Structures are given as structure tokens and as C-alpha cells.
Amino acid sequence: MAEPIYVAKPYLPPLEEFFPYLEKIWESKILTNGGPFHQQLEQALCEYLGVQHLSLCTSGTLGLVTALQALGIQGEVITTPYSFVASAHSLLWNGIQPIFVDIDPDTLNLDPKKIEAAITPRTTAILPVHCYGNRCDVESIRKIGEKHGLKIIYDSAHAFGVRDEGGSILRHGDLSVLSFHATKVFHTFEGGAIVSPDAATKEHIDHLKNFGFVNETTVVKPGINGKMSEINAAFGMLQLQHIDAALAQRKEVDAMYRRAMRGTTGIRILAGSAESENNYSYFPILVEEEYPLSRDALYQALKEQNIHARRYFYPLIADFPMYRHMPSASPDNLPFATIAARKALCLPIYSALTEDEIERIVNIVNGVWPCNRNPSVPLKSVAPSCEIQ
Numbered sequence: 001m002a003e004p005i006y007v008a009k010p011y012l013p014p015l016e017e018f019f020p021y022l023e024k025i026w027e028s029k030i031l032t033n034g035g036p037f038h039q040q041l042e043q044a045l046c047e048y049l050g051v052q053h054l055s056l057c058t059s060g061t062l063g064l065v066t067a068l069q070a071l072g073i074q075g076e077v078i079t080t081p082y083s084f085v086a087s088a089h090s091l092l093w094n095g096i097q098p099i100f101v102d103i104d105p106d107t108l109n110l111d112p113k114k115i116e117a118a119i120t121p122r123t124t125a126i127l128p129v130h131c132y133g134n135r136c137d138v139e140s141i142r143k144i145g146e147k148h149g150l151k152i153i154y155d156s157a158h159a160f161g162v163r164d165e166g167g168s169i170l171r172h173g174d175l176s177v178l179s180f181h182a183t184k185v186f187h188t189f190e191g192g193a194i195v196s197p198d199a200a201t202k203e204h205i206d207h208l209k210n211f212g213f214v215n216e217t218t219v220v221k222p223g224i225n226g227k228m229s230e231i232n233a234a235f236g237m238l239q240l241q242h243i244d245a246a247l248a249q250r251k252e253v254d255a256m257y258r259r260a261m262r263g264t265t266g267i268r269i270l271a272g273s274a275e276s277e278n279n280y281s282y283f284p285i286l287v288e289e290e291y292p293l294s295r296d297a298l299y300q301a302l303k304e305q306n307i308h309a310r311r312y313f314y315p316l317i318a319d320f321p322m323y324r325h326m327p328s329a330s331p332d333n334l335p336f337a338t339i340a341a342r343k344a345l346c347l348p349i350y351s352a353l354t355e356d357e358i359e360r361i362v363n364i365v366n367g368v369w370p371c372n373r374n375p376s377v378p379l380k381s382v383a384p385s386c387e388i389q
């Protein structure tokens, strides 16, 4: 059996590059509580991402939970069912009722045209997700938020480094939350961050993630322990030195996939938004009716060859037991999300994925219904003019 290929492989810089960071931690004996690496990484990420204020935390999930706390969100929040389950779980952890609204069939992000019909007197916020790192329709969502006095918290777990014509997409909304989980483009083993629009909001979040302490003896809120440790923050500093190279390699992988499958009948590749700078965090394909196999059969065919694609996002969040009784979770309310959950398959993508491995994957996808690419031409040298479908 050939070597396994997983959907993601964490980027790890050479181990010896991490030793000096560890030595510093051992010397200082500062292991957490907003130590020097924590401060450095917050600063460095603000500069790299092009945002003003950022609070590190222990995970994206905890970032979402804390962001909702920071804005005092209650009642009902409109969100997408087509995401990782943590998006909606963060609402339940705050005693908030998620209201699921369907997605746009082209972007697979929350469809702004359907949001207003779901607003009730209890609605206080919208929690959209930049799914697969593809930008939400931030302008339409902003207008709806303004018109109805709703806060907007973006789940930007997939969107590290994604930009639009005006800069980082993390600047949109009242708060934006990143995940630095091991499978993400930029990771700190586990970790996350909340991007705030102003210093006061960041300070408030910093108190919340530190049990609510504002000084040695004063606690202003029932906060939580959400502080990123020095070891994770130090790793983030090292990771940041390699991130541009890792993103460039991902871009090549993405381009090779697109070239190799551009003529494959029944395989739809999501277009990244033209004006945005993508991060190539996922490579979702949609297995359409014309393809000779169902999505699940293709998933199995890959698995039999030790290739572990993932059916993100199946099942829909709305189909999990703690959500499915909710009226907004009904498949009738979510026709496009229901279809996407049945068709989507995320192929492996990571910076170390080799051309041979990509060939192995696309040969299975295309082998079922061969594309019109000449297999003797290496993927890298296929003319860019026929890149994207």
C-alpha cells in the first residue's frame, strides 16, 4: 500500500530552529501569563496580517466563546450550518440560540439575501464564517448589521492571511476570530486569536481571557483561562518566519490541482474570489451529478488508495443531535447547504504535498472519468491560460 496522504499535514520548521526559543523560555522561567513571546507574537501578527489589535488565546473555539462574551451577545444569533461544529457550539456555550440560514451555492458562505427573513426581536448578532478561507459578502452583511443594530462576529478560522482590495479581511465585523489549530495554514499546535477594532475592546478581551483580572486584586468579569502559553507563542514566532514560503507552496498545489482537473466532467472547483488574496487553506471540489460516482464513492475510492480526503462539511452542523430539533435546522430551510454537504470533498492540500502525490490523487479523481490533459505533460508545465474553470 502506498504511503498515506492526509487532508492536511502540519507545517513544522526544522527542529533545531526551535531550540533557541526553548532556551529562552528555560532561562526566563516565564511559561505563560502574557510573557515575552506572547507579547511579541501579538505584535508580529498585527504587522503580518495588517490589523491593529489582536489577542492570542488557546484555541479558535475559545476565541469565539470569548468574543461573544466580550460583546455581551444573547438571545438569537444568525449563523451558517455549513461550517465546523465549533462555530455553532460557541453559541450554545453562551446560552445563545443559533438560527441557521442557508448558504450561497457558489461561495458556500452565508447568503446575505436570506438573513433578514431570519431576524426576530431576539436577534442580537450574525456569526458568518469565511468558509475555506473564501471571503463572505462582507459589504451586504455589514449593511444588514447596521440596519438592524446587530453585531457581527466573523469566524475567520480558515482565513489567516486572506485579503481583499482594502486589506485584511479580518478587519471586517465587530470582531474576527482565527484558529491556529495544527491543521491550519498558520498554527501554534493549538491556539487562536481575536482581532479587535480598538484598544479598549482588546483590553476587555484580555481581561476576559485572564479570569477577568484587571490587576492583582480586581476581577471585573467571570472570565476564563484562555491565555496562550509561551511555548505556543514561541512556536508561532518561528512559524511566522516560514509562513510566506508555506503559502507560496500551497498556491502551487492549488494551481496544479486546478490544471489537472479543469476538464474533468462532474467535478466543480470553487473559484476563489478574484480580488482576494487567497491562503489556499483547503481544496474543496463538488462532485456533481454528471460524475460517474457519488461523492461518498469517490471518497471511498481515494481511501482505498490510502488517500484521506475529508467530507467538510458533512454532516451539516444543523444535523447534529443538539441542533436538529431547532426549526431553522430543517433541511427545507437549508436546501443549498444540504446539497453542498452531499457534494463537497476536500482534497489534501499542504505545503509539502509533492507533484507525485498530487498526480496520485488526481489520477484517481480523473481516472474514473479521465480529463483531457495529456498525462505525459508534467502538471507544473501546463499552460496557465487553461488554469481555472
Ligand SMILES: Cc1ncc(COP(=O)(O)O)c(C=O)c1O
Pocket (backbone or CB within 6 Å): 059, 060, 061, 062, 083, 084, 086, 087, 129, 155, 157, 158, 178, 179, 180, 181, 191, 192
Ligand atoms: C470554521 C471553524 N471554526 C472554528 C474552529 C475551531 O478552532 P479550534 O480548533 O482552534 O478551536 C475551526 C477549526 O478547527 C473551524 O474550522
